[in-house]
Amino acid sequence: MSLTVAYSALLTGILVWLFLVRKLSAKSWDANTAISAADAHADGFERMPASKLGLRVFLVVISSLFALFMSAYYMRMGNGHGAEANLGDWRAITESPVLWINSTLLVFSSIAMQWARSATTQGDLARTTKMLMIGGLFACAFIIGQLYAWRELRVSEVFTPQNPAVAFFYLLTGVHALHILGGLYVWGKTYMKLAFKQAELVDVKLSVELTSVYWHFLLLVWVVLFGLLLAT
Amino acid sequence: MSYVAIADRDDPHAQHDPQTFLTKYIWSQDHKVIAIQYGVVAIAIGLVALGMSVMMRLQLGFPNSFSFIAPQNYLQFITMHGMIMVIYLLTALFLGGFGNFLIPLMCGSRDMVFPYMNMLSFWFYLLAVLILVAGLFVPGGPTGAGWTLYPPQAVLPGTPGASWGILCMLASLAIFIVAFTMGGLNYVTTVLQARCRGMTLMRMPLSVWGIFCASILGLLAFPALFVSAIMMTLDSVLGTSFFMPAVASLGEAAKHSGGSPLLFQHLFWFFGHPEVYIVALPAFGIVSDLLSTHARKNIFGYRMMVWAILAIAVLSFVVWAHHMYVSGMNPYFGFFFATTTLIIAVPTAIKVYNWVLTLWRGDIHLNVPMLFAIGFIFTFINGGLTGLFLGNVTVDVPLSGTYFVVAHFHMVMGVSPIMVVFGAIYHWYPKMTGRMFNETLGNIHFWCTFLGTYAIYLPMHYLGILGVPRRYYAYSNSIEFIPLSVQEANKWITISAIFVALVQLVFLFNLIWSYFHGKPSGGNPWRSASLEWQTPETPATHGNWGPKLPVVYRWPYDYSVPGAPDDFIPQNVPASDKIPAGHDGHGHDGPGHGGHK
Numbered sequence: 098m099s100l101t102v103a104y105s106a107l108l109t110g111i112l113v114w115l116f117l118v119r120k121l122s123a124k125s126w127d128a129n130t131a132i133s134a135a136d137a138h139a140d141g142f143e144r145m146p147a148s149k150l151g152l153r154v155f156l157v158v159i160s161s162l163f164a165l166f167m168s169a170y171y172m173r174m175g176n177g178h179g180a181e182a183n184l185g186d187w188r189a190i191t192e193s194p195v196l197w198i199n200s201t202l203l204v205f206s207s208i209a210m211q212w213a214r215s216a217t218t219q220g221d222l223a224r225t226t227k228m229l230m231i232g233g234l235f236a237c238a239f240i241i242g243q244l245y246a247w248r249e250l251r252v253s254e255v256f257t258p259q260n261p262a263v264a265f266f267y268l269l270t271g272v273h274a275l276h277i278l279g280g281l282y283v284w285g286k287t288y289m290k291l292a293f294k295q296a297e298l299v300d301v302k303l304s305v306e307l308t309s310v311y312w313h314f315l316l317l318v319w320v321v322l323f324g325l326l327l328a329t
Numbered sequence: 330m331s332y333v334a335i336a337d338r339d340d341p342h343a344q345h346d347p348q349t350f351l352t353k354y355i356w357s358q359d360h361k362v363i364a365i366q367y368g369v370v371a372i373a374i375g376l377v378a379l380g381m382s383v384m385m386r387l388q389l390g391f392p393n394s395f396s397f398i399a400p401q402n403y404l405q406f407i408t409m410h411g412m413i414m415v416i417y418l419l420t421a422l423f424l425g426g427f428g429n430f431l432i433p434l435m436c437g438s439r440d441m442v443f444p445y446m447n448m449l450s451f452w453f454y455l456l457a458v459l460i461l462v463a464g465l466f467v468p469g470g471p472t473g474a475g476w477t478l479y480p481p482q483a484v485l486p487g488t489p490g491a492s493w494g495i496l497c498m499l500a501s502l503a504i505f506i507v508a509f510t511m512g513g514l515n516y517v518t519t520v521l522q523a524r525c526r527g528m529t530l531m532r533m534p535l536s537v538w539g540i541f542c543a544s545i546l547g548l549l550a551f552p553a554l555f556v557s558a559i560m561m562t563l564d565s566v567l568g569t570s571f572f573m574p575a576v577a578s579l580g581e582a583a584k585h586s587g588g589s590p591l592l593f594q595h596l597f598w599f600f601g602h603p604e605v606y607i608v609a610l611p612a613f614g615i616v617s618d619l620l621s622t623h624a625r626k627n628i629f630g631y632r633m634m635v636w637a638i639l640a641i642a643v644l645s646f647v648v649w650a651h652h653m654y655v656s657g658m659n660p661y662f663g664f665f666f667a668t669t670t671l672i673i674a675v676p677t678a679i680k681v682y683n684w685v686l687t688l689w690r691g692d693i694h695l696n697v698p699m700l701f702a703i704g705f706i707f708t709f710i711n712g713g714l715t716g717l718f719l720g721n722v723t724v725d726v727p728l729s730g731t732y733f734v735v736a737h738f739h740m741v742m743g744v745s746p747i748m749v750v751f752g753a754i755y756h757w758y759p760k761m762t763g764r765m766f767n768e769t770l771g772n773i774h775f776w777c778t779f780l781g782t783y784a785i786y787l788p789m790h791y792l793g794i795l796g797v798p799r800r801y802y803a804y805s806n807s808i809e810f811i812p813l814s815v816q817e818a819n820k821w822i823t824i825s826a827i828f829v830a831l832v833q834l835v836f837l838f839n840l841i842w843s844y845f846h847g848k849p850s851g852g853n854p855w856r857s858a859s860l861e862w863q864t865p866e867t868p869a870t871h872g873n874w875g876p877k878l879p880v881v882y883r884w885p886y887d888y889s890v891p892g893a894p895d896d897f898i899p900q901n902v903p904a905s906d907k908i909p910a911g912h913d914g915h916g917h918d919g920p921g922h923g924g925h926k
Contacts, residue, residue, distance in 0.1 A: 125443060157549070161548070165553050261570060264567075309905060
């Protein structure tokens with residue numbers, strides 16, 4: 098795991114480096130040889146809407162949050178202290194089969210969101226509205242499914258707040274669910290505009306696109322989280 | 330309709346000018362108003378923390394003379410003082426205050442790209458501050474766990490504020506992080522997206538570079554504090570054992586088992602060390618601009634300065650465990666982290682050399698912002714060099730937990746950034762208010778603060794080398810290795826600290842008095858080349874630039890250019906043009922012109 102992380106970090110570092118070297122080697126003190134004002138702003142970011150870039154930055158923040166939660170999980174299991182640190186109280190839980198169903202629901206939700214996004218580019222208002230609604234409903238079903246999984250664990254024999262495996266299960270799935278709920282708030286606003294305020298497609302195109310990106314991202318986070326939970 | 334880049338939108342009506350008092354000054358979405366809101370709240374809560382430090386010093390200088398400073402109060406003052414100064418004052422002021430004020434003005438944009446979220450950011454910050462202050466009044470008072478909030482003692486009975494106080498602190502931190510995230514998203518996106526035409530990344534002033542990189546650091550590092558705050562809250566409230574080990578407290582076994590206090594330390598410092606640079610990078614950037622402007626000389630090694638900021642930002646994520654040499658972690662980690670700590674000193678030293686070389690043969694105007702900027706170089710070198718001691722494991726172990734550490738981080742992380750804060754406030758005060766501050770009062774403020782802080786912190790190094798431990802309420806005669814002279818030193822430090830604290834009233838008086846009675850500053854009193862001084866109105870009005878956005882043709886450091894009729898060329902003067910003599914954005918010469926040499 099450490100090697101994978103190290104290689105990914107190295108690769109990212111090289112890519113960032115190449116990007117930065119290209120951008121940050123200008124001799125800005127030389128006004129005469131500097132690029133003309135009209136071209137001087139061509140670093141690409143300005144060509145995308147602010148909210149699109151803002152979402153990307155936000156996704157980086159969420160990635161950092163979940164990466165840290167997962168690092169804490171890994172270390173609390175007794176790894177990564179740099180020495181043998183068997184904390185001895187980790188009693189692994191058996192993941193409920195309902196989590197597989199929930200995962201499928203989230204995949205469907207993501208697919209529906211993607212279809213809604215495609216429908217906006219095709220200019221199909223009715224299909225956008227329909228797909229958006231289906232995507233949101235699947236996400237709601239996911240949340241309900243998660244609540245059911247929480248209840249199942251609550252009555253299992255390994256349940257005790259002191260068991261870190263249990264505490265982490267609630268914590269990680271809870272934080273993920275909160276992010277989905279945040280997404281559902283934005284989804285709700287977009288859907289309301291389409292369904293009840295007679296908005297034109299052009300008014301919601303960006304919202305639908307960003308919602309779908311956020312949905313795919315949270316699906317990815319869930320896949321990683323679920324994998325981690327299954328593997329430990 | 331295709332997307333129109335922000336730099337190409339000239340319609341000022343799109344900005345929705347605020348009409349009412351409420352939308353203009355209270356629920357404002359204007360970055361300049363939000364900046365001042367952030368600044369006022371940060372300084373107000375900073376004054377509370379300053380008062381607490383005076384309380385601590387009273388106890389240390391004159392032990393047991395004040396009945397209102399009980400041992401638990403002392404610990405609470407330590408904790409609140411540290412957390413407020415680092416998070417609620419410095420971080421909020423540099424990013425929420427200066428970040429908000431400077432980014433759109435220096436980048437040539439009308440506002441932040443998400444003004445509503447920017448406004449929310451401030452109100453969440455205020456809520457965080459209010460919850461923190463509420464912690465002073467809950468049963469048991471605020472937490473006294475030390476600003477690092479280390480478990481297990483932070484949530485165990487016996488520590489002041491272990492029930493309600495710690496929860497207020499954790500809730501306040503979590504809300505602060507939400508506020509910061511909303512602000513940080515704005516700062517990063519605005520810098521990347523809303524720069525005016527011609528403002529390439531490498532034409533941005535170093536202030537913007539510093540704030541930009543610090544915002545990225547904050548966005549990546551604050552989640553670590555968020556994670557630890559949530560997990561500690563759960564440990565405290567629901568009885569989980571993320572951090573809490575099996576421990577007996579006051580003769581009884583606590584309900585926890587097996588948690589890892591070391592895990593908390595790793596998470597805390599994974600945030601905590603970048604936090605040092607979240608404060609330092611904006612200070613580095615701002616001080617570069619102050620030095621260049623007031624030395625009438627371009628910043629030395631601009632490109633190197635940018636790269637050094639980036640290098641420091643990256644390296645700041647791999648040095649955290651140098652705060653944990655005595656925590657019981659694997660000793661090999663210490664070797665790694667000592668090495669990275671020494672490596673991060675290289676770009677930092679490059680910056681220091683470049684500041685000094687900027688001054689070299691410059692046309693130095695020793696006005697108040699410049700005094701503070703030069704003062705910063707002194708205090709930062711001082712604090713930085715003691716960092717080299719503490720960065721090495723073998724030297725750190727005996728010094729750990731002593732006043733040497735207190736002296737080090739106050740010089741490097743307390744006094745140095747505060748020097749820049751003062752310098753920056755004096756420098757941009759005319760842009761914020763349209764008036765000059767009183768120069769004499771400013772000089773008094775500088776000299777008393779600068780010399781006063783040395784009077785406070787220089788002796789602390791000696792106390793540390795003697796082994797005097799920090800965070801002690803009182804040193805009884807039973808600690809044999811502490812000589813009696815330590816008490817004399819403590820008295821001296823306390824008197825100096827009270828003096829320096831009182832001098833800050835001069836600063837506050839100056840800010841308020843000058844707002845009403847200061848001389849009108851004109852548009853560009855420092856004859857500065859950077860864009861924020863070229864706004865059509867001073868103070869800049871809503872939308873900053875009137876009907877047309879500016880276009881930038883050069884970097885912000887064109888001072889004393891050979892052949893130019895004046896000693897500065899603003900960024901928005903085309904390359905082929907020479908600046909007309911006397912150009913200052915308004916045709917006024919402010920009191921800063923010429924200055925004292």
